[in-house]
Amino acid sequence: MGLRRSDSAARLFLGFLVLSMAPLSIHARFVVEKNSLRVTSPDRIRGTYDSAIGNFGIPQYGGSMAGNVVYPKDNQKGCKEFSDYKITFESKPGALPTFVLVDRGDCFFALKVWNAQRAGASAVLVADDMAEALITMDSPEEDGSTAKYIENITIPSALIEKSFGETLKKAYNSGEMVNVNLDWREAVPHPDDRVEYELWTNSNDECGVKCDMLMEFVKDFKGAAQILEKGGYTQFTPHYITWYCPEAFTLSKQCKSQCINHGRYCAPDPEQDFSTGYEGKDVVLENLRQLCVFKVANDSKKPWVWWDYVTDFQIRCPMKEKKYNKECANAVIQSLGLDVKSIEKCMGDADADSDNRVLKEEQDAQVGKGSRGDVTILPTLVVNNRQYRGKLEKGAVLKAICSGFEETTDPAVCLSGDVETNECLENNGGCWRDKSANLTACKDTFRGRVCECPLVDGVQFKGDGYTTCEASGPGRCKINNGGCWHEARNGHAYSACTDNGEVKCKCPPGFKGDGVNSCTDIDECKERKACQCPECSCKNTWGSYECSCGGELLYIRDHDACISKTATRETRSAWAAVWIILIGLAMAAGGAYLVYKYRLRSYMDSEIRAIMAQYMPLDSQAEVPNHVNEEQRA
Template structure:
């Protein structure tokens, strides 16, 4: 089956073989020595970060050992010293991937790499290894520019270096992208498949990262962006085969490879074609409504909400994203047409025609591919590098502010709440503005955490949740009474309070306890229903006791209460009298003791006090 997929790819390649693969070039100017001064072409590598719109001067060195750069260099021999020119390392082609040569030189301190061709031929583009290569991880870490130079020119550089000359060159990317006016047209050839390995992961990360900048440029009228998707056709002889039916729509006219490269499981190629078509129509409908930048919102949200790994890559999930962004679903469906029709699809037919290169742009054969002002971008698919390439497409002095500043500030939450969940009643939103664009993430409000997907649902959770919009539960007030279905306990759901029944979220209805025979069941009871409760009364001279659901005599109750009160009063009086008697007895005894002690002290001293003067004898002596 994999062979069949490869066969379809060959059909695509043979179809565009008559077209052109254009090598994007930059200028390499030798400034010293004087004997070899001059300007030469060099082919920009399809990895690393070319300095679009700028130039870089450096000193060229040719290593004595490891001249093909396929092994790691010892230490950092190419790291330039403070105040000196950056080092450009010249390595020979052959024996290993272009990207590995550049990676090894970068780790050794090089600022740029020149690769010398080993045969006399027109310049080619240095590409990355296959996406499933074990070396793919380091490719994303390459940050220096590189270029391929012709064999004859490289021999001239090598001779000058071997003769002891100082070879200085200048790599210039200022004319790599045409810059005729104050608007830049750029297009991205992409794919909705998220199961194609390293390149798919890289593409998805780029779209998320670049969305904010792309929308700023588009909203300001500085750029005109167009997304594209590659498809191919199934040979007429195979249109009824199982393979073509699983990979193609419109009877074999538009195909995509099976995402897992296995026809027996997972999603099929036709699922990818249909979603690609839907994303094209999202752009067209958004463009008609004068908001083409909404395409970036749809693509990023679809990647997050509808991944293949979670089995959500389907029509239902896509339509939920479309509705959250306020797009016209009917117009999108009309644009997509019937995938089962035995006829051309105008949208996909236009895409196939656009794959063939025109003017200064070559054929599109690699995914992803970025085209700026009809020139294919070469280099790493990274926000800063792409922004440089786009900004180099503006006529001088017409660049927007985003090109002159490293900061991009957006507030996508102001427009349709960014397509995120919101509670207008409580003025709560899941939309958060960031440097890269908005994210839909359930918030925390007054210490209460909301949980959900952030797009269509957020719910208050944990202690205190009833304070925030009643926890999203039912609540109502009537006759000076307020009832709520919110239970302020972690993990609890909305639950109608006692006296009500319902789902607790949208409604709670009063329970008629009287009608359902849940109250006032005693023989002489009568029941009256109230909102959220009930009232019971007894006939005649009886009193209703609610806890026991019974009626008792009011007189018996009054008599019993009177006797109880009388006994309480009598007991209280007795206690008071006894207490008064004890106090009186204590004070009387204390008084008697003090008088006796005073009389006795006149005749004899007491141990506990000083001798009392004999006033009688004194009076007799003075008489």
């Protein structure tokens, strides 16, 4: 049983490290997030009662759920699978969802909910076994036996007081129909048209299931978070938990390895092993760097860059690859266009025996204010100063954030497929639907389903969304072929849809019919007397026809005639000879023209020289005597 002295010291220090949360835990205020549970029948217990939202599963933030309460005869604490007792809570088509009421005790809250979910329950109410104030049902520490179901709980759950639970059981056991409505619409307040939310996170990627879950959430939620932030719909702030080292241990080896600024800001050793791997102070420094990345990016009016840095750092600088260091972090910072020096200035001196301004603010922020309790658990999400209860998963978190907006101020991302209520799954939500094209006007939003005619491939449908939706504008033939006939066979496809400013259904050439319900193939061989030449034979095909000739004959479709393939070759040879002769004649004519032009020019030159010689002697001729001058001299 004996422990080595170093192990004992390490564990003793960890114990003091937990106790060092005294300002947070001894006087901590853990606020229980409540929602409204209203009983609608029987009349004698009708009214509104408090319930506490479970810290797992997916609460229906921004909405409500009505259902029938069922209290099982067996397995009333829900600690075993209901299938062992041949119990099912599946709702029949058209029936209200089933709210399973189970008793507290003997097993984890999450296990009770998981067993009820597997049996078909839509929600779970857990009746307290003690007369006490409501508490938040938390999930157990994840290990091999619990991780397999905690992450898969998708139904909401709530804890109710013992007295209220007894009232529901009595009404159900007496044969009365117990109808309730669980309301989450006020679980997240919406004071203005912008939602403020914060995520308490950690840069450590070696803490097991919790860290893996957090890292995956950040990667998945990044896109939606940046859209909300860029649009000015939200104000996001990241936070990081740190602890201080008890003064008596400030100079100890363990404290020096886990803390900066002389024990003021500490984090547990990532591997929980003081002799190998990374140290707690490495985590504190990276947490501080990520805070400063946010502050520098925020000063540049680009706070959403924090999401890029955190996700890139996870990928490029993991602990497992020994890249969790300053050099790798700076490479990520530079790739995002941030100023490394500004971030280092923000981080300050980790060896100084003084407060770090950034981390001091973080420790102050851990203390609960207003309606928000103290932050003691990682990860923690706070929306509009209310602590989020539920699964850390993109759709669930987005639903909680979207419920913080006033109606009519919801951003488009809140009306996207990322937030679903699943109301469109049953009877298409009562909205218009085109089964042949698999189109629907039903849209799931965090407030419930809406019936709006869809926009598909650039084509807007118009109508009331309930009974009619019709395609309008160009490109309508791309959507279900404009409602016209279409068919494909053997790699050939035909459509009767034409769109020349107005969609019409007209059978294409080779077919006949109304163009809407049917277009049948025309037998051109019989009905249009195709291939009429004596040697021709006609074969009808789908949408067309084929003509052929027997033996050595070749069919010429333009002339509806058969000609000999040999004659065709002879004709080609004859034409080749003709072309050769024509080319030869053209060349002879060209040569004759050149000779003619040369002789003509020579003749003209001689004539011109003779004429000019009569008036002025040329260098090559003797001077002609001037008879006029001789007579004058005589």
